[in-house]
Amino acid sequence: MRSITMLRLSALATALLLSLLPAMASAQLGRITFGPLDMAAATGAPLGSVTPNTGFMGVTELNGLLYVSCRGRVVGGAWVNTGPHTVFVLDGTGAVINSYPQDVQTATLTWGYRDGATDQITDTSGNITAPGAVMFFGTTTMGIFCVDPATGALTNTYQATAGAQILAANPIPISASASAAGVLTNYGVAYDPNGNGGLGSWWTGGFASSLVEIDSMGNVLTQYPNQNWSIRGLALDPMTGNLWLQSSGGNRGDIVEVDLASGLETGKRIIRHKPGSLPGGLSEVVGGMGGSGNALDLIGVDNSVPDSITAYRAHLHSSVLGTTEARLVAQVGGSVCGGAPSALDTETKTYLNGETLTWGYDASADPTLPGRPAILLANVDIAALGLVDASATGITLGIPEFDAVSMMSVPAGQSPFILGDGFGIGAMAGSVLALGPHALGAPDVSFSPPLAMSPGDGIRLQAVYFDAGAPSTPVVATNAVRFLRADILVEAAGHNSFNTDVTQGFLKIRHLNPSLPSIVEVTVDLSPISPVAMFDADEPGFGPTANDQFWNGNTTDPNGVGCAGTYRNGCDVSTGLIYDNLTTYGPDIAAGQVQLICDQAANCGFIASNPVTGIHRWRTLTFRFTPGSFTCDTFEFDVDTDGGRGVSGRSQAGMAVSILLDDNTLLTGTLETDPSNRLRSMLVF
Incomplete structure (x- = not known):
């Protein structure tokens, strides 16, 4: 792999490229x-x-109308959830135009x-x-x-x-x-x-x-x-x-x-x-x-x-099936913290200045893809998570599924860089363009990002490639991938916070920069999501036995009944999580309810606040760490979340996070949805 330098695309080249775009759409199965x-x-x-x-x-669609089956019906101005049941008829905009009872x-x-x-x-x-x-x-x-x-x-x-x-x-x-x-x-x-x-x-x-x-x-x-x-x-x-x-x-x-x-x-x-x-x-x-x-x-x-x-x-159309399209993929090389390279896939990546970023094309879904010319646009120094690839209409000239930012997009932004030009647009414009794969299936390319980028800045990539079967203009756009500059990453990821996979936690806090002071305190708060959103600390079943619970903390299972906490991969030890009398919940909590853990001498490892009606449920959790311990490491755990907008990682968007560093720097923010992954919300510092 060779290093490449990104050069700004001239206004003329941008105009020439955009003139090709009116029929473009993207390789985004599930958009x-x-x-x-x-x-x-x-x-x-x-x-x-x-x-x-x-x-x-x-729901079913027939001749432009939607037919939605529903339990119950309206009686006397109120909804009754018993039969006879109802079918609603909606037009293409989602407006109800008719309804009738089911058989x-x-x-x-x-x-x-x-x-x-x-x-x-x-x-x-x-x-x-x-x-x-x-x-x-x-x-x-x-x-x-x-x-x-x-x-x-x-x-x-x-x-x-x-x-x-x-x-x-x-x-x-x-x-x-x-x-x-x-x-x-x-x-x-x-x-x-x-x-x-x-x-x-x-x-x-x-x-x-x-x-x-x-x-x-x-x-x-x-x-x-x-x-x-x-x-x-x-x-x-x-x-x-x-x-x-x-x-x-x-x-x-x-x-x-x-x-x-x-x-x-x-x-x-x-x-x-x-x-x-x-x-x-x-x-x-x-x-x-x-x-x-x-x-x-x-x-x-x-x-x-x-x-x-x-x-x-x-x-997309008969020649571009969602199951056989080319995908843009990305990877970050070995971390400066000593971690292994990330996976080469479509997920959003975090990186530090000095790390190597890689991009390429996955053309394995269709044997006719390799060799087709392609060109990639890179938006640099942007709030990458702010570009949400989830709407029916893109932001560049109203082109569906094409979301690159340029001087001509809505909203307008700086012209993108070009990385790899298989269409010869650079030569037409007289520009000197960056080196890179000019065709699908070519070797992946690595580059070093601009050193001036700050935490939260991003690089967003999206490519177009040739497709002779596409209607009108024979080009198709890929998915977008993102690189985010980050010293600390906070993420919630997965289908369900009730996660029984002991190999990884649903909630993760990653310290990524060895030059950054260690983390000494983390607080997560569900209050901004909903008044009823909560952490259910005593929910059982988070592992091989029914007694695995979040608040079991550092239990050693002295009674041999098979129970454990939910701090994953020994992270509570490696990050220096503090277990003391402030993180012990005994029989006096929750209005006299007896703590149902396997080890009365154990500590849970967190300080809970903002209680919610019910037993052992709180909106806010605080974790403390021994100074100097939580650096270049990941703190990950599982705890059931109830109420709010749902239980997936994406549903945790809006969770407030505060992180205190060893030098008394306080970082605050809220989780945002990851536009590249519907199972994930994240926050970078």
């Missing part, structure tokens, strides 16, 4: 294209009533209709060859209903590639063969008009059941074992023939692609807008949501407070 839409607000759930949070179940048979069910699908027929290029005429909704125990979208009445006629078909029974029952496969509910439903020899088939399942394909009588045609899924939503991808499933990894997991030839995950996944929440239904949207113009989006329900629906980009 949000619609929403998140608060369904309680959109449907006008009456104020003061019991709103239907965790009550919106399924009367579902009134006895607790939740009513679940996941939805339609009988629309689409070819492998993403062209709709037969608009959908009916909808299918799964239920908990009654099977799959076939519904007229205009009135909500049941209809027995549906279309398949072999022509019009008629159901023998509506709903399609849960057959004996489906029950034998463990499918007792149809929480997830996807329709394949090509299935069963062109007569049409349905992929379905529920929670931990097998994934099955059934015919119109409910008989199992194909069965695949569950791969640690909690099946709650299914969508068929007409362009790949694969299935998208939510959720993977348990009942709060991700949207994943499943190869229907094997029943195994392909490795492609989308992190939901509300990771850690309970997912609802999932549906494909051919042509994209919200005017995105994408070949295919996916739209899904997140059950939280409030329930919401969100659409994600799957495929």
Whole structure:
């Protein structure tokens, strides 16, 4: 790898480059294209009533309209969470234009209709060859209903590639063969008009059941074992023939692609807008949501407070699938603190002046990618986390998914640098451009960042590469990657703060600069997130045994009952965490409640303040460290977080952090969402 020097792109070169951009979009599988839409607000759930949070179940798109199934209905100006249940009809902007009751048979069910699908027929290029005429909704125990979208009445006629078909029974029952496969509910439903020899088939399942394909009588045609899924939503991808499933990894997991030839995950996944929440239904949207113009989006329900629906980009167009695009990747070389190089991936990286930064192209997803010309733009000396790559419209000339800052962007900024010019724009402009890979698949390149950058400054990279199949202008933009200058990194990362992975902590404080004084005190405060956000210190189950709890601290398990604290990887010892009488909670705390730890002589290692109603719950935690100990090290731990906006790392955005250094310097700030990772919020000093 060779070192390169970044040179400022001239105004002429910028103008020439931007003239290529009107049709560009980005390799960002899962980028949000619609929403998140608060369904309680959109449907006008009456104020003061019991709103239907965790009550919106399924969603499907048909001919430009969204159909959302919901538990309950409005009675006398108040919401009632019992049947008869409701279907809401929304236009492409998310406005409710109609509603009607679900079939009367579902009134006895607790939740009513679940996941939805339609009988629309689409070819492998993403062209709709037969608009959908009916909808299918799964239920908990009654099977799959076939519904007229205009009135909500049941209809027995549906279309398949072999022509019009008629159901023998509506709903399609849960057959004996489906029950034998463990499918007792149809929480997830996807329709394949090509299935069963062109007569049409349905992929379905529920929670931990097998994934099955059934015919119109409910008989199992194909069965695949569950791969640690909690099946709650299914969508068929007409362009790949694969299935998208939510959720993977348990009942709060991700949207994943499943190869229907094997029943195994392909490795492609989308992190939901509300990771850690309970997912609802999932549906494909051919042509994209919200005017995105994408070949295919996916739209899904997140059950939280409030329930919401969100659409994600799957495929840009027929030649650029979200599963086969090139990715921009980055890495930071070995840390000056002696750490190993970071992973070479799309994640946001932190670095110190003097460390080596690396970038390159991952062209492994498609054998036609290597060798295509590419050019990379670098925005330098910016607040990199302020550039949020999550909206349907980018900030550069309104180009979707292209977010590089320039003199011509909105908001305007300094012109970017060019790193690697495979299009010859520099020669056209008479500029001397930086060296670097000019094509996808070329060797990675390393460089040293500007020495003048201060903590919090960033370098943001985004590239474009040639694609002959792209509509209009034959170029496509990649994802963005970020390097952040940091002396200290604070982060919350993961699907759920209830983290049982003993190899790493959900919350981390990293001291990264050996020239910086040691950390002697850290305070984390959930109060700014919500009045009800809290640390639940005595929640059990954070390790191999049910007795592993955060507040067990430095217990040695003297009674041999199998318990431990949740400071990970021995970090409490290496960072010099102070255990003393200020960090001991005995039987006198929490209004006389007895401390349920395994070792009454243990210390918890933190000082708690701002109590919340309930036992052993606080908003604020303070940790103290022996001066000189916490340097070039990571303090990481797990503690359950309740209330607030959710339980994922992203949901901790807004958490207030103060860090006191050995020289009495006080650093303060709040966690921000990481635009490159929906599971993470972070703060750098």
